[in-house]
Amino acid sequence: MKVSYNWLKDYLDLTTAPKALAEKITRTGIEVADVAQKSAGLKKIVVGHILSCQPHPDSDHLNVCQVDVGEDEPFQIVCGASNVAVGQYVVVALPNSRIADNVKIKKGKLRGVVSMGMICGLQEIGFADSVVPKVYVDGIFVFPEAIEPGTEVYEALGMTDYIIDLDLTANRADALGLHGVAHEVAAIESLTPHFEDVVVTESDVQTADHLAAYVADEQLAPSYHLRMLQNVTVQPSPMWLQTRLWNAGIRPINNLVDVTNYMMLTYGQPLHAFDADTLKGDHKQVEVRLAKAGEKLTTLDEAEHALTHEDIVITDGHQPIALAGVMGGLNSQITADTKNVIIEAAVFEPTAVRKTAQRHNLRSDASSRFEKGVNIADVQTALDAAAAMMADLGHGQVTAGIISPTNLIPSDKVIEIEADRINRVLGTELATQTIVELLERFGFGVANTDNRLTVTIPPRRWDIEIQADVIEEVARLYGYDNLPSTLPTGAMTTGALTPEQKALRQTRHTLEGAGLTQAISYALTTPEKARQFTLVDSALTALDWPMTQDHAHLRMNLITGLLDDAAYNVARKQTNLALYEQGRVFLKQTDDQVRPTEIEYVAGLMSGNRQTKTWQTAAAPVDFYTIKGVVELLMTSYNLSDPISYQPTQAYPEMHPGRTAAIYVGKQLVGFVGQIHPAVAKANHLKETYVFQLDLAQILALPTQTVIAKPAPKFPAVTRDIAIQVASQVSNAAIVEAIKAKGGAHLASVELFDVYAGSHIEAGEKSMAYTLTYLNETATLTEEEVNAAFEKVVAELVATFDAKIR
Structure with a gap:
């Protein structure tokens, strides 16, 4: 989860510096993988206004632009981007500037024409391809509104913001939204978060007159809600929204889709928007059910998926239009022509979502959140906030009423625990009032009756289930490094390998x-x-x-x-x-x-x-x-x-x-x-x-034997070489076995040193040469003893293998 420090400050009166705050977050149990600022290392990159754009005299794809960069005279810059045009406000790297990867831009010539810097795409100043708006992926970036030429681009592009990258464990899905992170940081910093109230202005048109929704099995979607907007205008999102999205690692699409992603980042609640006019019938119908055998769906990534009866799908009453909790369908996507929108907010069965995402290899931000859980108290809040913002950015009207075929009523959890048990587990001697204050910093309700605490947990912390969870909250806010440490006592056992x-x-x-x-x-x-x-x-x-x-x-x-x-x-x-x-x-x-x-x-x-x-x-x-x-x-x-x-x-x-x-x-x-x-x-x-x-x-x-070292022999060894011609199918192992069987008590070793088959050897036969080593460890061998043993070997080889001695 990439958390914008500036966005966090919208909810908290933060004074702690970003890196110091990251250190505090890590010490309280959520690891911070990185704290980064996109503008770090960049230099002399400003907003430019293109005054003129003429084809390069010696190129069919380059253009010579006169660009106002806030200086007394326009800068001439040669640009090869296909989307460059007069009147644009663009990103300009001036001469002697530094762009991504510490690349230095100098004044130069391109095919004989002087170029005073470079007009940049977002990738060239450090943005990943995955977050650059699609229209600008293969070209330069164009600001959607006018900005004073010569102004540094960092602030306008959100690059001065510090991004705190949280490495969340599966149990802390509450921190997959900025509101959840704000509550966490508020507890760490002893602050009170302040969130804006959501106000939705509805039209006189009743949603129920145009839209109906059904859930075939309440277990599939225990909470399912729809809102509808009419007469919206699809256009690019304002810069503040785009910057917040790409700082969180999400590509801006348009003002409607961007709002659903923005609300997911805000509340941790995934939303989805359908083009209402793509649904069949005058009275639109949305149904949540399991997919039928043979049904297929082409998702937003343009991949076709054969569905199974274990996939939860959203349908228009006839055909699937989305994989529930995973990804929408291409047949109902928001396009530039969209006028009427249906917004979906739901809680889907987590296991089914996870299995569908795995089965179709469609891991998404939405499926990740549904798998781990969402705050059921914010489902309708996120829906209302999305509808209000879409109406504002898209100049549309929100119809009156929410369609809710199923609804989960949020409720607090109550856990009772004794203060003495908390101290006993942690090895501390904290006063009961100190424990109460620590828990209240999380926004928990705490009632103290003779040191027996009744802790009320709000729905946003669905990871808190048992007493051990409450003890953990006290420990991490008190500070793990403040807990007393003791050495283990008892008999020590020396470690050894089996x-x-x-x-x-x-x-x-x-x-x-x-x-x-x-x-x-x-x-x-x-x-x-x-x-x-x-x-x-x-x-x-x-x-x-x-x-x-x-x-x-x-x-x-x-x-x-x-x-x-x-x-x-x-x-x-x-x-x-x-x-x-x-x-x-x-x-x-x-x-x-x-x-x-x-x-x-x-x-x-x-x-x-x-x-x-x-x-x-x-x-x-x-x-x-x-x-x-x-x-x-x-x-x-x-x-x-x-x-x-x-x-x-x-x-x-x-x-x-x-x-x-x-x-x-x-x-x-x-x-x-x-x-x-x-x-x-x-x-x-x-x-x-x-x-x-x-x-x-x-x-x-298997059984083993003990290897006993022997001293070097005092008496010399005697060797004999023998070359025999045998049939090709006779193996070396059989010959060595025969030699050892008749070699006598003093035969120490047999070594094969030559194998030959070819000219001067009959077809189907081969020549094999061995060195036999004899050794008597107690006396010197005589020539007669060695020759007698050697002759027995020769006789055995001739008799057994019809060998010819060479």
Whole structure:
């Protein structure tokens, strides 16, 4: 909520400076995000009057203007805006001025013609596109009335006003209107707010003779009211109204629509205006009901929406003309030709409004207020104030009477609480009279009977419900920093990580030591992505009311999130990637399971080069063995008792069928590693990419072994190399297993150092070369011992794999 300091002063006799006031507001419980003044940093920007405007001699789109800027002689300024014309009062940045972003404007030449400054659009002096009137979005701004040339523009455009940006929590919707903020500031500053009485001058025409309203179900709109104006003139709003709107972040439209937004900002009560002549029939009819199947509505943003039976709509008795509490329809909007207007003020069912806004992706200022609640005591007051102002600005007549098919009668809430309880909760020793005075500063009625307080809460503070709320009001006005502080007492427990927490932290350290960077992805995704890369079959977990359709289901894997991260980086020319994510996936055995089981996973992704090209090294791309090495390093760090194995698999359709391995610990599947399928890579705009995914919950539950450090051996090792020719389908794992089975007690390690297939090797076969290392930790190995063990290995390889020794 952006609060104008000058507007606030209309209701309060404020003397506190804006920044000091913002500090006080923050200390009492409403955070102030920023205090800003649009004119800050601007220099030498004035009002100019265009005296003449001639085409540039050397351009088809530039104009040479003579502009009165309050000096003895007019300034010649070259302007390229399409809407520049003689007689306009415009914004002029003089030579050596400073405009938005600290840009300096100098005297210069444009295609040979001297230009003494610049005629500006509002964006060029710091206004956002979203608040600039549409007619001036693509051109210069023109003041609607004459202003003395040479006058600085800041005051006329409301730029000297300080804007206090309140970061409101959902329970403080009462501060979504200036009246609510005024009450809050009045309590802080010990002031009394003064609001003008609303007076509506009605014509002799009875509203009921021209308009009827119906509410199909009172729960949809428990309070619904309509007023009608006739013979209005639609035109731009006066400058004071436009400045208040754009300072609040709202674009001025015209005098009628602007009044509805102004009243929303004033009272926190959204209003809507319909062009009465667009409704069917001589006797206009407005009905509030649920939408019917197949109905559609094009809203003011020109988007068409297919309605559901859960949407509350406003109709003219035949077709929808607005989504209740969210946005009006294009078919009943206020236009330049509008003559008769229907104004709506209502209280709609909050949950239905919120769901409609989410369903149709139509979050608006109105829906935000209806979701959080509005002051039912101000519904008709805001309606009357809007009607009176529209009649004034639009030169129309307000018909007599309000149409109210439903009406909520506002009532005060009464909460009883003992002063001793307030002091006990806050740890204070405040006198009862002090507590009474603090509550009365909020405008609450307080009766004291033997230190038992009866607190009367007006309807404008619908967030106050229970005793704790009253205690909070006392605390924040008394000052949180004034509350006494004490240290906790009792036995202290030394904090420590659980074994699972230690293992998770070790996982992160291991992967980061291997060169991977942690990524954190959304746990919510699409159903298609949720079903990909799954280790086990699982039912989907859907959110009842997701914020967006792309985040409607809980993930069942971590890889799709990493692919999104990779695609984001690749789109920004970052192609050498090594990422990992540790987090939870959400699995359900059946659709009927209410809550999913949360399982800890870890996943990694590598793409691009693992080694970049330099003057002395060639680029080395990531391959299967690069990421498998990372997985082996990680799995080794868990010190598992059972052996770890990697077996080729085609069980994952999103993975490359020939470059994917399932990871087993003993006979238990714990994950997979490999290259993603080229089709998946192409869909994500990625080149060759490798991933792994492990079920950490399973891995951490497996038995482990203690690693015992050994001293360096005292005796030398002996190595033997062997090259064998075997069938192509024989795996390295099978050969290593056979070597270890017959290698003898002194075989320390087996390392593959060469694989070859090609010329001089028969088709369907390959050559594999190994280094066998023998070591006796208690004595020196003899040549005879090593040769005997080595010959057994050779014999086993020949017998088992029909190997040819090379």
